[in-house]
Amino acid sequence: MKVRQSAKNNESNGSTEYDFKKAEERWSKYWQERGLFKANGTLGTKPKQYVLEMFPYPSGKLHMGHVRNYSLGDVVARYNRMRGFDVLHPMGWDAFGLPAENAAIERGIHPENWTLSNIGYMREQMKKLGFSYDWDREVATCLPDYYKWTQWLFLKLYENGLAYKKRAKVNWCPHCKTVLANEQVIDGKCWRCHSPIEKREIEQWFFKITAYAEDLLNDLDNLDWPEHVKAQQRNWIGRSEGALVKFAIEGTDKVIEIFTTRLDTIYGATFMVLAPEHPLAMELVQGTALKELYDEYLKRISLKSEIDRLSTEKEKEGFFLGKYAVNPFNGERIPIYAGDYVLTEYGTGAIMAVPAHDERDYAFAVKYNIPIRPVVVPKDGEEIKNGEVFTEYGVLVNSGPYTGKTSEEAQKLMAEYLEEHNLGQKSVTYRLRDWLVSRQRYWGAPIPVVYCEHCGTVPVPEDQLPVILPREVDYLPGDLVSPLATDEEFVHTTCPKCGGPARRETDTMDTFVDSSWYYLRYIDPHNEQAPFDKELAEYWMPVDIYIGGVEHAVLHLLYSRFITKALKDMGYVTVSEPFSKLFTQGMVTLGGSAMSKSKGNIVDPDDILRDYGADAARMYTLFVAPPEKDFEWSQQGLEGIVRFIRRIWNFYCKYADEVKEAVAAPMGKLFEGMSEYDEKALRAVNRLVYRVTEDIEDNYRFNTAIAAMMEFLNEVTDYDEKVSGAVMKTLLETFAKVLAPFVPFLAEELWAMLGNAPSVHEQSWPQWDESMLQENTVEVAVQINGKFRGTVVVRNGASEEEVREAVMSSGNFSKYLSKEGGYKKCFYVPNKIINFIV
RNA sequence: GCGAAGGUGGCGGAACUGGCAGACGCGCUGGACUUAGGAUCCAGUGGGCUAAACCCGUGCGGGUUCAAAUCCCGCCCUUCGCACCA
Numbered sequence: 001m002k003v004r005q006s007a008k009n010n011e012s013n014g015s016t017e018y019d020f021k022k023a024e025e026r027w028s029k030y031w032q033e034r035g036l037f038k039a040n041g042t043l044g045t046k047p048k049q050y051v052l053e054m055f056p057y058p059s060g061k062l063h064m065g066h067v068r069n070y071s072l073g074d075v076v077a078r079y080n081r082m083r084g085f086d087v088l089h090p091m092g093w094d095a096f097g098l099p100a101e102n103a104a105i106e107r108g109i110h111p112e113n114w115t116l117s118n119i120g121y122m123r124e125q126m127k128k129l130g131f132s133y134d135w136d137r138e139v140a141t142c143l144p145d146y147y148k149w150t151q152w153l154f155l156k157l158y159e160n161g162l163a164y165k166k167r168a169k170v171n172w173c174p175h176c177k178t179v180l181a182n183e184q185v186i187d188g189k190c191w192r193c194h195s196p197i198e199k200r201e202i203e204q205w206f207f208k209i210t211a212y213a214e215d216l217l218n219d220l221d222n223l224d225w226p227e228h229v230k231a232q233q234r235n236w237i238g239r240s241e242g243a244l245v246k247f248a249i250e251g252t253d254k255v256i257e258i259f260t261t262r263l264d265t266i267y268g269a270t271f272m273v274l275a276p277e278h279p280l281a282m283e284l285v286q287g288t289a290l291k292e293l294y295d296e297y298l299k300r301i302s303l304k305s306e307i308d309r310l311s312t313e314k315e316k317e318g319f320f321l322g323k324y325a326v327n328p329f330n331g332e333r334i335p336i337y338a339g340d341y342v343l344t345e346y347g348t349g350a351i352m353a354v355p356a357h358d359e360r361d362y363a364f365a366v367k368y369n370i371p372i373r374p375v376v377v378p379k380d381g382e383e384i385k386n387g388e389v390f391t392e393y394g395v396l397v398n399s400g401p402y403t404g405k406t407s408e409e410a411q412k413l414m415a416e417y418l419e420e421h422n423l424g425q426k427s428v429t430y431r432l433r434d435w436l437v438s439r440q441r442y443w444g445a446p447i448p449v450v451y452c453e454h455c456g457t458v459p460v461p462e463d464q465l466p467v468i469l470p471r472e473v474d475y476l477p478g479d480l481v482s483p484l485a486t487d488e489e490f491v492h493t494t495c496p497k498c499g500g501p502a503r504r505e506t507d508t509m510d511t512f513v514d515s516s517w518y519y520l521r522y523i524d525p526h527n528e529q530a531p532f533d534k535e536l537a538e539y540w541m542p543v544d545i546y547i548g549g550v551e552h553a554v555l556h557l558l559y560s561r562f563i564t565k566a567l568k569d570m571g572y573v574t575v576s577e578p579f580s581k582l583f584t585q586g587m588v589t590l591g592g593s594a595m596s597k598s599k600g601n602i603v604d605p606d607d608i609l610r611d612y613g614a615d616a617a618r619m620y621t622l623f624v625a626p627p628e629k630d631f632e633w634s635q636q637g638l639e640g641i642v643r644f645i646r647r648i649w650n651f652y653c654k655y656a657d658e659v660k661e662a663v664a665a666p667m668g669k670l671f672e673g674m675s676e677y678d679e680k681a682l683r684a685v686n687r688l689v690y691r692v693t694e695d696i697e698d699n700y701r702f703n704t705a706i707a708a709m710m711e712f713l714n715e716v717t718d719y720d721e722k723v724s725g726a727v728m729k730t731l732l733e734t735f736a737k738v739l740a741p742f743v744p745f746l747a748e749e750l751w752a753m754l755g756n757a758p759s760v761h762e763q764s765w766p767q768w769d770e771s772m773l774q775e776n777t778v779e780v781a782v783q784i785n786g787k788f789r790g791t792v793v794v795r796n797g798a799s800e801e802e803v804r805e806a807v808m809s810s811g812n813f814s815k816y817l818s819k820e821g822g823y824k825k826c827f828y829v830p831n832k833i834i835n836f837i838v
Numbered sequence: 839g840c841g842a843a844g845g846u847g848g849c850g851g852a853a854c855u856g857g858c859a860g861a862c863g864c865g866c867u868g869g870a871c872u873u874a875g876g877a878u879c880c881a882g883u884g885g886g887c888u889a890a891a892c893c894c895g896u897g898c899g900g901g902u903u904c905a906a907a908u909c910c911c912g913c914c915c916u917u918c919g920c921a922c923c924a
Contacts, residue, residue, distance in 0.1 A: 228919075229844045235841060235920050242924080260924060273924090316922075341922045359839090360922055431923055553919075623863070625850060637850075638862050643878095694854095704852070707862035715860090763920045781858040787906050788858050827904050828911045835904050 018649040020613030037132040039088040049085035054548030058118035064588040068621040082765035090522035091133040093385040094140035097511035102441040141514035146447035148466035149531035172200040206434040214331035225582040238431025245424040247325035259347035264410035267399040268375035269352040273339040442475035444508025452495035454501040482506040516559040546579040586630035615743035622702040660755040662725035668769030677722035686772035689711040783835040784816040800828040
């Protein structure tokens with residue numbers, strides 16, 4: 001009778017169906033009471049491990065993506081605890097922000113009530129799922145004891161010249177009624193509501209992330225992050241090496257400064273282009289007949305929406321400004337245009353145009369009938385066809401003294417010439433712009449600044465923090481007016497410097513500011529004197545493993561890196577990177593696309609918890625696909641895991657009583673008179689530990705780790721009844737420990753069933769014995785002329801001789817091998833394969 | 839256009855430094871047990887034949903090798919990110 005048939009036999013064994021509800025309630029309560037998952041912060045007695053998952057936005061309920069994300073992190077946390085690490089595994093809430101506010105407006109509830117009640121619900125869901133968080137460290141970014149320190153962060157950045165205010169054209173979302181950072185504009189649309197964004201000019205606060213562009217770029221090299229995330233950040237930072245060149249404007253004392261990466265093509269510059277909004281463009285037409293036409297042109301350009309501007313098919317539109325620049329190399333007169341394909345924000349907002357070697361310049365030149373003069377030819381002498389634009393490096397022609405030089409040489413020599421004559425220099429430009437952090441919304445951390453008639457902009461002193469977000473405010477968004485501006489009591493204050501009347505800043509901070517430092521607050525969440533203790537931060541930082549979705553590849557992950565670097569330079573932390581390893585998990589889809597309320601393709605974790613239990617939900621999300629890949633939710637797949645759990649349960653029911661009194665056999669040593677099946681079982685359990693450990697360590701391959709557990713159970717149920725009590729006890733105890741990080745409730749139940757005191761989660765992770773991974777005999781594949789023809793069984797480590805002998809004597813291969821075992825050649829890979837060439 | 843990751847059964851996916859392709863699970867087929875079963879268990883399941891023997895099979899075409907999903911050359915396709923960045 002095998003255990004696989006045991007469902008029928010449960011009653012006869014006195015066992016019952018696994019009651020996951022009871023088990024989950026019981027153990028989750030026990031864990032909390034015992035405080036099993038508290039990080040010790042023992043400062044050095046144990047190695048530390050900071051395991052972090054991206055905290056959720058409290059949108060209402062957990063979705064399957066959360067379940068997957070947090071199941072991954074929980075395996076890592078529990079595994080590391082069993083491995084003897086002092087594990088910090090916290091959870092909190094990214095609780096400020098637009099969606100909370102919008103949802104609250106729709107439902108007519110205060111954002112705070114809405115948010116806090118969501119948090120309460122989601123926290124309970126997480127507890128039901130058995131995630132091993134240290135709940136004493138929970139943070140919510142919308143609470144004053146948290147945002148006090150977000151405001152502190154703002155002040156520190158301000159003190160250090162990394163926060164500043166300027167009037168700027170900003171991205172304005174007409175639907176959300178707020179400005180957005182560049183990173184939050186996707187294809188010219190709002191990242192949240194997808195409305196086309198507009199350009200507005202307002203005074204806004206910025207963080208000077210560009211000051212760290214170089215470090216943010218270089219330090220990527222040393223991070224254990226997925227390559228595609230690093231690539232996205234590199235792309236976003238967008239470093240270009242080139243040169244700044246000053247072109248004098250004929251008949252004036254003005255110069256146009258341009259940035260180019262192709263200084264070597266400067267002899268081919270046949271026109272200049274300024275961004276339409278470039279102040280110089282306006283100056284050049286001022287007081288001329290062109291002024292009126294230019295105003296019209298500007299109006300036309302600005303009417304084009306951001307989307308049109310970004311469209312690749314869009315025709316470039318230029319305007320001749322009636323003036324000429326002078327090429328600093330050959331003195332040539334070059335007409336100056338305004339053109340909408342030149343961006344104000346990048347480089348200097350002005351270019352030299354070389355139509356022969358740049359596609360965009362070429363299109364413009366053709367349209368406005370401007371000469372096209374090639375000055376670089378391919379090194380290999382290849383012909384350039386008419387109408388083709390040669391944009392690569394080559395050899396210079398028609399370039400005065402530089403003719404005959406390669407592009408590389410010319411760039412170097414020309415830059416030297418520029419510097420000698422004070423006409424420009426080498427330069428590096430980035431695409432990265434400063435981070436716009438002002439938001440004209442209610443539900444965020446108020447920017448801690450006041451404006452005084454006498455003193456100007458004055459930061460709120462640290463000891464007056466937090467600047468409390470008033471509760472009773474008309475928080476409906478206005479047009480370019482922050483809701484806080486309507487609260488007279490909030491607005492009117494006194495200047496901290498002179499005591500005179502002053503007005504508060506009424507904008508709140510981008511929620512990405514809140515989340516850019518939360519991993520530091522977990523380290524010391526109740527500290528009232530500082531955002532965190534320096535020594536504790538030194539102990540816990542950096543986060544050893546950070547798990548979350550790819551959607552944060554640039555936004556949150558770049559901001560956090562910047563904030564960490566800034567805090568390091570101010571002396572608050574000692575690390576320059578917050579997350580040494582990043583793991584981005586895939587999405588959970590249904591019907592081929594990400595689950596979303598609007599699409600209606602939702603699987604509600606509550607239903608799954610109710611019908612199948614936490615362990616099944618967790619293990620299924622871990623098993624169904626490699627963790628970094630998307631997977632399609634399948635009820636049947638989940639039921640497969642439920643079956644597996646049931647089989648484990650039945651197996652333990654069958655033997656638990658029997659082995660209670662037994663003394664567990666050691667993992668490694670084969671004792672005298674051990675039976676064949678005992679040995680088999682012992683080897684199987686060693687192999688199990690080995691495979692699961694390796695799979696976890698090798699980039700979290702939980703899907704194959706679980707497959708190894710299934711194989712293990714499949715194998716031992718083939719001969720379980722022949723295994724002795726001592727070995728069975730070892731087997732059951734070890735398997736329970738291996739299961740613990742994956743199905744924590746079940747594992748605890750199994751552990752107790754064996755007569756052990758809780759908790760299995762306090763046990764050490766089992767060790768395998770290297771010698772037990774080897775079998776006594778191995779199956780060697782036999783190939784004839786490279787084709788598989790069968791196998792032979794030989795002793796482990798058999799020599800080529802022995803294997804050849806076994807092949808010859810087996811008789812199975814005689815039809816392929818000539819008599820006397822004749823063959824030309826033979827290749828043997830020990831314990832694997834033997835190939836005869838005949 | 840630039841950058842990144844991928845193409846393996848009906849499906850999700852395994853396969854260590856080249857060494858028995860398809861582990862594990864889902865699904866499917868047949869059987870057992872059952873009043874019944876969508877429960878459970880047993881057997882089978884890449885394609886070609888009823889079947890063994892055999893042949894063919896990891897996107898396509900070449901190549902290296904005793905041996906290729908894996909290495910090299912040349913293509914094709916998919917997904918994702920960025921995109922008038924000078």
